[in-house]
Amino acid sequence: MTGYNSKGDVATGNGNHKNSAKGQANGKKTAEYADRESDAMCSRDCCAGKSGSPNKSGNACAENKQSDGNPVVVPTPQSLLNSDNRIQCYLTPEEFRALRVMNEDTYPYEVIQEIADFIVKGSGMRPKIGIICGTGLGSLADLIQDAKVFEYEKIPNFPVSTVEGHAGKLVVGTLEGVNVMAMQGRFHFYEGYPLAKCSMPVRVMKLCGVEYLFATNAAGGINPKFAVGDIMLMHDHVNMLGFAGNSPLQGPNDPRFGPRFPALVNSYNRDLINKAIEIGKAMGIESNIHVGVYSCLGGPTYETIAELKALRMMGVDAVGMSTVHEVITARHCDMKVFAFSLITNKCSIEYSDKKDDEANHEEVMAVAKIRQKACCELVSRLIADIQKTM
Ligand SMILES: O=P(O)(O)O[C@H]1O[C@H](CO)[C@@H](O)[C@H]1O
Numbered sequence: 139m140t141g142y143n144s145k146g147d148v149a150t151g152n153g154n155h156k157n158s159a160k161g162q163a164n165g166k167k168t169a170e171y172a173d174r175e176s177d178a179m180c181s182r183d184c185c186a187g188k189s190g191s192p193n194k195s196g197n198a199c200a201e202n203k204q205s206d207g208n209p210v211v212v213p214t215p216q217s218l219l220n221s222d223n224r225i226q227c228y229l230t231p232e233e234f235r236a237l238r239v240m241n242e243d244t245y246p247y248e249v250i251q252e253i254a255d256f257i258v259k260g261s262g263m264r265p266k267i268g269i270i271c272g273t274g275l276g277s278l279a280d281l282i283q284d285a286k287v288f289e290y291e292k293i294p295n296f297p298v299s300t301v302e303g304h305a306g307k308l309v310v311g312t313l314e315g316v317n318v319m320a321m322q323g324r325f326h327f328y329e330g331y332p333l334a335k336c337s338m339p340v341r342v343m344k345l346c347g348v349e350y351l352f353a354t355n356a357a358g359g360i361n362p363k364f365a366v367g368d369i370m371l372m373h374d375h376v377n378m379l380g381f382a383g384n385s386p387l388q389g390p391n392d393p394r395f396g397p398r399f400p401a402l403v404n405s406y407n408r409d410l411i412n413k414a415i416e417i418g419k420a421m422g423i424e425s426n427i428h429v430g431v432y433s434c435l436g437g438p439t440y441e442t443i444a445e446l447k448a449l450r451m452m453g454v455d456a457v458g459m460s461t462v463h464e465v466i467t468a469r470h471c472d473m474k475v476f477a478f479s480l481i482t483n484k485c486s487i488e489y490s491d492k493k494d495d496e497a498n499h500e501e502v503m504a505v506a507k508i509r510q511k512a513c514c515e516l517v518s519r520l521i522a523d524i525q526k527t528m
């Protein structure tokens with residue numbers, strides 16, 4: 139008997155359980171299920187076996203038939219095990235692998251390479267800049283010309299976006315003459331994805347050929363000087379999830395991506411920050427541009443007043459639920475990073491019972507919609523500048 143055990147190996151055995159997986163590898167599921175049904179175990183007392191044990195004849199008993207004459211399959215805990223007491227799996231090897239990858243916290247290098255190959259082959263290009271669009275900032279990807287769009291669910295082994303304001307598409311094409319790829323939709327820890335999975339697309343970008351990561355986000359402004367609609371260029375971060383012992387680099391380190399203990403000082407490229415400040419001036423929005431420190435919390439709750447006070451004391455200027463793990467992953471594999479926060483709401487540290495003072499996702503998306511044009515211009519001008527140095 140051939141089957142796929144819980145380790146994903148091809149297992150052979152010939153125990154009591156005749157639930158053969160043959161016929162599946164070549165996609166003949168129907169035939170396989172029929173085969174499985176005829177070999178079904180019966181838990182009825184009328185059978186030779188005791189309840190829960192196999193029908194020794196190997197056939198379903200006469201009473202155990204459906205109205206159409208087909209046997210009723212009565213699964214028992216034992217019937218799900220093969221002779222090695224491993225769970226017998228009725229998936230094709232491809233399905234099994236996809237399921238395994240989906241349930242794993244870290245993606246093996248080879249799987250990430252396959253995803254990258256799929257994108258490079260499908261788009262016919264190797265992007266140099268990777269963009270992650272923050273909440274409501276998906277229009278950054280609309281700047282891309284000759285776009286090839288990949289829906290996340292059609293990319294093998296890719297997670298799916300579950301948050302409003304994150305379309306779940308990967309757009310590959312050119313922007314200001316540079317090959318780019320943009321994620322319209324990122325993955326957040328609060329969606330239930332482990333951090334390594336949230337930032338896995340950054341590694342995909344790396345293996346596609348990306349050298350620069352542009353990460354954008356919507357964030358609450360803690361610095362009292364920030365106004366709604368301002369842009370904060372990130373020059374550092376406070377990794378609150380890291381304080382709590384969680385990191386996208388947790389687990390065995392694959393040196394093909396980077397070192398076990400990467401340094402994070404100078405994570406945010408100083409030249410790109412300075413260039414963005416100049417661009418802000420040229421756009422006439424210098425008073426709306428700040429440089430500051432971002433912090434990512436796990437979400438999905440917005441912060442309490444006490445938390446905001448604590449963050450402010452730590453030197454945090456803007457708070458969100460993303461980006462930090464993406465930056466860590468990008469720096470681990472030696473990508474240059476540029477990141478900014480669009481300040482979508484002000485985080486007051488005064489207690490208030492006014493509903494209007496509470497952060498909410500609708501407001502976050504509404505502000506992003508209003509300010510997306512400025513964000514798009516900043517990004518495209520910066521890319522045009524990088525293009526000159528390529
Ligand atoms: O960080 P991005 O994805 O831009 O979105 C921010 O806005 C959402 C909350 O309104 C959260 O997902 C938070 O992280």
Ligand SMILES: Nc1nc2[nH]cnc2c(=O)[nH]1
Pocket residue numbers: 356357358359435437439440441457458459482483485497502
């Ligand atoms: N954590 C957090 N994320 C946000 N995203 C947009 N605004 C906020 C905020 O105030 N707090």
